[in-house]
Amino acid sequence: MARVRPLSGYPEWTPSQRVVEASFIEALKETFRLHGFAEVETRAVETVERLAGKSDAAKEIYTLTRLNAEDAADARLGLHFDLTVPFARYVEEFQNELAFPFKRFQIQKVWRGERPQEGRFREFYQADIDVVARETLPAHLEVEVAVVMARALAALPLPGVTMRVNDRRLVEGFYRGVGIEDVAAALRSVDKLDKIGPDGVRAELVAQGVPATAADAVLELARISAPDAGFVEAVEDLWATTVTVDDVDGAQDELRAGLEALVALVEGVNAAVPGTAVADLRIARGLDYYTGAVYETFLEGHEDLGSICSGGRYDSLVAGGGFPGVGMSIGVSRLVSRMLGAGVLSASRGVPTAVLVAVTDEASRTGSARVADALRARGIAADVAPTAAKFGKQIQYADKRGIPFVWFPGDDGDGEVKDIRSGEQVQADASTWEPPADDARPLVVRTV
């Protein structure tokens, strides 16, 4: 049989790798639910018109064609490339059935027609949370969303994370204060700091017509960071030495609102999950639509992955305006793929089974099935040996799958259960015996 080759950019997992991915998704859901987020699942397709609304994403869209299409009457449809576009459409479509502010989580696959490379997939899971309001979005929700994500990440068996946060008003107020007119263009340049370095950013800014002193101030601002309110004084000092003109169109008020919000954000997140948040004034986020908090999150020892969880506050979710909100998104597949690939995480086994019930001979298979059922009735995953082979073979069957216990049935539900790792074998009753908690279901373990 010819070996089937994997498709580049479409990751797939062995059953035990899938245990890791599924446990991540399950843990995320549980954190989101504990915080009152409702689940939304949208269809995978949207109209191309809607998808292409963000024009720079257009090249990444996969469109659908029926293989033997007899008519061209179908609306042109494509696969969603993120969960924000479909959520915005969902909110518009279901607005009369939703209660606002609406807190939703959404964990689904998305598709991007990008050239695949390490950590870049064409099909992958994202996990998003957003809170959207109909009119006014209270500011504390910018803290709450970050706290929920910080807790969601802390509940996963990951290395440490650092959530780097900033506030658009702070940056925009500052930029305008130092005399920058095209704030969006300047932000896009600063967002490239990692790629092109300070000199590159400076050159771009100057090319945009930003005065050299203002460009220097922008780079100086980007150097400020603190895990607490300590950044405020640094920003105020920089402002005082740079901005010598009268206040430009409320820029200082905007800066102050941003400073205050950022203090609340960094302190709020660190109060909930100590040591997680850092106010980092270089965090820009390329996208135009953020208007308050912006977030990026980095994984200790895996900073090269880029941000694993990003987002921000926006004034309107939908293109026509309306529905202010705040949201964050985790790139689940990239995260799982790195953790598996780097050998950081693995599952204790690929099957849910805790106990294999042996079969002495085919005539007594029903008795073995009864033992398995007695275990299942108490939530213990059990399998019955597929053949009445020699017990050694049946133990091999369990061993090959990582099933920790083999049950040798006696009469009426009792029997003996063997821990095939230690070899220890004890009398047991299928209606009361429990495996150790760590053996009950596959466990995801940190190996590094």
Add this chain to the structure above:
Amino acid sequence: MARVRPLSGYPEWTPSQRVVEASFIEALKETFRLHGFAEVETRAVETVERLAGKSDAAKEIYTLTRLNAEDAADARLGLHFDLTVPFARYVEEFQNELAFPFKRFQIQKVWRGERPQEGRFREFYQADIDVVARETLPAHLEVEVAVVMARALAALPLPGVTMRVNDRRLVEGFYRGVGIEDVAAALRSVDKLDKIGPDGVRAELVAQGVPATAADAVLELARISAPDAGFVEAVEDLWATTVTVDDVDGAQDELRAGLEALVALVEGVNAAVPGTAVADLRIARGLDYYTGAVYETFLEGHEDLGSICSGGRYDSLVAGGGFPGVGMSIGVSRLVSRMLGAGVLSASRGVPTAVLVAVTDEASRTGSARVADALRARGIAADVAPTAAKFGKQIQYADKRGIPFVWFPGDDGDGEVKDIRSGEQVQADASTWEPPADDARPLVVRTV
């Protein structure tokens, strides 16, 4: 804002409808895991070549094109239209990493470019289980798979189900015995019994060259059904009165093997989930590749949906031969859609939240958050009111979302909790108070 219209054939749910769908999927997973099935998730795309292997499905395939493709070098890819084709490819690709017999469940969306109509979707969930072996598949697994599915369905809050089972060897042995040469063609005709009636089937059989007496015998066989071994005598009587020639090429042995297997199947399923299985000799299943047990499952009062859970035993999962197995598949979206549409099921609420913690004023928001965190620490989903509005407004916020309890914080984690349905309000401690079990998470309830 222009109303966004739904896309025909792509069902989407409100948050409380999604609770029903998600609870179905979760319950199915749990039953499958308890029985030792490992989860597999495949990518959504396969090569068109592989998808089109089953030629009659080709018209249903959605192919993918990058919107702004600069090269045509990509393999032609399409979305999977079932979970069998991708599973077969997965087994081929991962065969050296899997332990056989391999028991897997797989719950994913599939896409079909069909003309949408009631209960026919273009994007929908399927839930499949299969057991595949490398060489020989023990016969008892045909019973086991049916038992697992019967239990999975019984664990859902559905009306009663009837699993109608048959055995291909029984049917083929009988057909060959009465002189039918093209057994596959005859099976496809019998499979249309519901659509074209006995006269229509008879006409088709005769047109295929089947002698009239044999056609009558085929229709007679299709009338036999029994919830136990009672069908055996009826089949043997029919055989005795119809088959007067010498045994045709082992037809009688094949019939006998089928009879024996079908007795084991119907008795086995009914022993595990009483009243579920009926041996029904009209069950044909159109697909050629079944070689043993075949299953169809009908929902009481919703027989017009057709089979909600079907499958069978096959000799080879992969096109090149090899990997005999047995599997069944539930059409999850169709089932959920019907249950929601017919008002049979609904969720007690659309949010996970059991408790809304009220906020007296913004200065004390941190105290309210502490109460919520104390509840969450014990698995109780809690939300904090978004604004410090009048308590009446905050109670309305909870009421609108179906959140059953509102907590009015006192000092240091205590306070009072009100059941907003009964109006009952009691002193409570956030570190010990528990909601009633039925209120802890949204409940899916039978309303008919």
